[in-house]
Amino acid sequence: MNIFVARLNFKTRHEDLEAAFAKFGQVTSAKIVKDRDTGRSKGFGFVEMASDEEANKAIVALNETELDGRQIVVKPANPKTSADGGQA
């Protein structure tokens, strides 16, 4: 289950997401999206969990909650499929 997390604190790290979601289930992967050129946090990230149901309740549990001193938005992530071509 891929999870999209937005409105993160700019100093929040990937391990912070992993720790936050790991409290509700097993986190398979967690990543903070940073700027490719400067390396600064874009303020959002992605979390992948092994259990879909735990990920789902983790979303409703961590959505609009405070993380690292900032309220975050947690939603199911969209597929990375592009209109040009990618995943079929």
Next chain:
DNA sequence: ACTGAGCGC
């Protein structure tokens, strides 16, 4: 160093 809606190389 800063900013604050939104989807990752």
